Amino acid sequence: MLKINNTGLFCNRELMKVRSAVFEKSVTKVKDCPSTGFPEVAFIGRSNVGKSSLINLLFERKKLAKTSATPGKTQTINYFLINRNWCAVDLPGYGWAKVSRDKKLAWSGFVREYLLSRENLMCLFVLLDIRLEPQPIDLQFLNWTVEQKIPIALVFTKSDKLPKNKIIGAVEKYESELKKHWEFLPEIFITSAEDKTGRNDLLIYIDSILKD
Ligand code: GTP
Ligand code: MG
Numbered sequence: 001m002l003k004i005n006n007t008g009l010f011c012n013r014e015l016m017k018v019r020s021a022v023f024e025k026s027v028t029k030v031k032d033c034p035s036t037g038f039p040e041v042a043f044i045g046r047s048n049v050g051k052s053s054l055i056n057l058l059f060e061r062k063k064l065a066k067t068s069a070t071p072g073k074t075q076t077i078n079y080f081l082i083n084r085n086w087c088a089v090d091l092p093g094y095g096w097a098k099v100s101r102d103k104k105l106a107w108s109g110f111v112r113e114y115l116l117s118r119e120n121l122m123c124l125f126v127l128l129d130i131r132l133e134p135q136p137i138d139l140q141f142l143n144w145t146v147e148q149k150i151p152i153a154l155v156f157t158k159s160d161k162l163p164k165n166k167i168i169g170a171v172e173k174y175e176s177e178l179k180k181h182w183e184f185l186p187e188i189f190i191t192s193a194e195d196k197t198g199r200n201d202l203l204i205y206i207d208s209i210l211k212d
Pocket of ligand 2: 051052053066067074090
């Protein structure tokens with residue numbers, strides 16, 4: 001059975017209120033990440049998949065995270081302090097062809113280090129464009145996160161761009177690909193920054209992680 005959370009799995013749980021959401025800082029070195037010790041969740045995925053848009057959707061702030069139609073907009077680790085007690089982290093996208101080799105290496109360096117060393121990272125949301133077939137770069141990245149025991153959840157983005165009757169099929173395709181290598185599937189969310197699909201489920205899930 002599909003384990004998608006937009007089915008109302010969490011319908012009995014109360015929705016977290018976003019009382020405050022403020023940009024805290026941008027860093028390119030893990031040692032510069034905030035030392036407050038607040039729990040954090042991070043968002044990663046291919047350039048242009050919709051990471052920054054999803055953050056704006058979650059916190060209902062149109063310009064909190066900078067979005068762009070041109071891939072490669074987010075190039076730093078961006079911290080947002082939410083409700084003064086936890087952080088959302090917007091990470092640079094991977095797989096942007098136009099960036100120079102040097103820059104690519106630097107990014108993969110600090111993002112990798114962040115993912116491997118950040119002890120207060122409670123969940124890494126890996127974003128996938130629901131319109132695309134499973135892509136090698138995403139599968140490679142996902143397999144790496146599991147090898148490294150990084151806690152992940154999958155978030156399909158841009159569901160408004162796919163006819164409703166194609167959504168489940170697109171997710172199932174991904175699931176069968178992942179099941180080739182994985183015994184267990186992570187939580188899966190379907191979202192749209194356009195029509196707000198998935199916002200409540202994601203917030204409820206984050207709330208449950210933070211309370212664990
Ligand atoms: P980088 O920072 O460059 O890695 O990109 P990103 O993953 O942060 O993507 P961003 O949020 O900047 O969005 C990229 C483009 O996709 C923008 O033009 C957004 O308006 C668009 N977009 C993002 N999410 C959605 C969505 O759910 N639906 C639709 N239709 N467009 C979206
Ligand atoms: Mg971005």
